[in-house]
Amino acid sequence: MQLQPIKQSFKVQYDYQLYFTSGLFALENPLFAKLISDYKEFEPVKLLFVLDDGVKNHHPKLIHQIKSYCDSNKDNLKYTDTIVVQGGEQVKNSDTAIETVLKAINENKICRHSFVVVIGGGAVIDMVGYAAAIAHRGVKLIRIPTTVLSQNDSAVGVKNSVNAFKKKNFLGTFAPPYAIINDSDFLETLEQRDWISGISEAIKVALIKDEEFFQYIANHASALKNREMEPMQYVIYKCAEMHMHHIAQGGDPFESGSSRPLDFGHWAAHKMEFMTNYELRHGEAVAKGIALDVTYAQLIGLITESDLHHILNVMVEIGFDLSLPVNTSSEIETLMNGIEEFREHLGGQLTITLISGLGVKHDVHTIDMKVMAEAIGKLNHQFALN
Structure with missing residues (x-):
């Protein structure tokens, strides 16, 4: 008996939005809380934050602001942890940072109905996006880019990557984020x-x-x-x-x-x-x-x-x-x-x-x-x- 090939075709709809704001984690700013509640209205959603160390150094109160914001919106936001990783292109050149993010995803029990929220420049967003895309075959990602280049280019696309074999972006995925949020306040402290x-x-x-x-x-x-x-x-x-x-x-x-x-x-x-x-x-x-x-x-x-x-x-x-x-x-x-x-x-x-x-x-x-x-x-x- 000769078996004929089985053919299949399907389409997947991708939707994501780019938001513009300032003072994203100010208690009076409803944008982030509404974004999460629109995803799941009736129970809090687990959030793991990954922060570029350069952003942390220029905004030393940011982690406290994030925690306070989540606490004041605890019906929708369940804060788990904020981990800090090296900023700049070097973060994409070794496995160390990827393993740090994957370990945090595992230890904080971030699943496909949870969010990784990355705050940083384009290189950090690339690396964290890659880690999020391979954990559980893909957990949801919110990008908060903090540089001009990441706000106008690298963070608004569908690519995630790290460097390998002395080649830029050799390892990577196509994985659209759930959303991108551009906060203009981060630009004011750029070199x-x-x-x-x-x-x-x-x-x-x-x-x-x-x-x-x-x-x-x-x-x-x-x-x-x-x-x-x-x-x-x-x-x-x-x-x-x-x-x-x-x-x-x-x-x-x-x-x-x-x-x-x-x-x-x-x-x-x-x-x-x-x-x-x-x-x-x-x-x-x-x-x-x-x-x-x-x-x-x-x-x-x-x-x-x-x-x-x-x-x-x-x-x-x-x-x-x-x-x-x-x-x-x-x-x-x-x-x-x-x-x-x-x-x-x-x-x-x-x-x-x-x-x-x-x-x-x-x-x-x-x-x-x-x-x-x-x-x-x-x-x-x-x-x-x-």
Whole structure:
């Protein structure tokens, strides 16, 4: 008897929301309590908090505020514990932090009807999201990002990851959060480099999708550098909106294909982060990666010299250092090896997103290595003189 294959197909609906507030754990702010009560109205929900140590240091009363908030809303919120983990990209480079989070999930009996609440920068959110996704095959996650970059980019998507085998985000999952909450109060204590670095992701999405948005950033470059909150909040909102729209409407939320336009500038960024032992912030590396790719785009005739200068000048005015951390021929070769590593990470055909105009993405499937080396030299020569 010949048995025919059994075929099955199903769809899963994902829904999550991004909220904007300030003073999230102030007793008079109902947002967090309502978010949990909307999930389960008739009994308290267990909550495990994971806190970035940098956030803890800048907000020493935060853990007490969280406990007090949960106590005052005890009909809906059941506080279990707050664990503190190292902030920054290094937290993704070993198993220590993941094991700490998994141990806390186990010891506090966090189940699929409980919540892990992560408060921190993008790296911590990535790591905790990965731990939450593999515990019990997935426990619910609420992200509370505390940096510009995490509020406008890394925390608003559906990816979670850690680094392995000297490769960024080698291990990871696609697991949408239950919700994301952007609290603008956390931005006020950022170091200047962290305030600036997240703007690179807004520049990225504007350059590939929306010339008008790029011109807004250009017109407010000095205000953004000078930490004016109103233009920064708009940049965060618009960037996050465009990222979330791309995920939902792009037709490939779990990145099955080879084209990843939201990774414009990232092949070089990921490699430079590794080459500097992650001393470069991700956003700083992305700015350098964008600068390199638009320089390459100009050299192969995709954009004009005028557009190139405009883009680079805007980034410099915001405060980005666009020099590349490579000087020797060996370092240049190592950086360009990132192109093949990027292809391996995506799988399938090499697809690098460039631009053919402000707000116009342009995918290419080959890179002229000689011209790319020329772009590296041109960029470094220009900014080594500044």
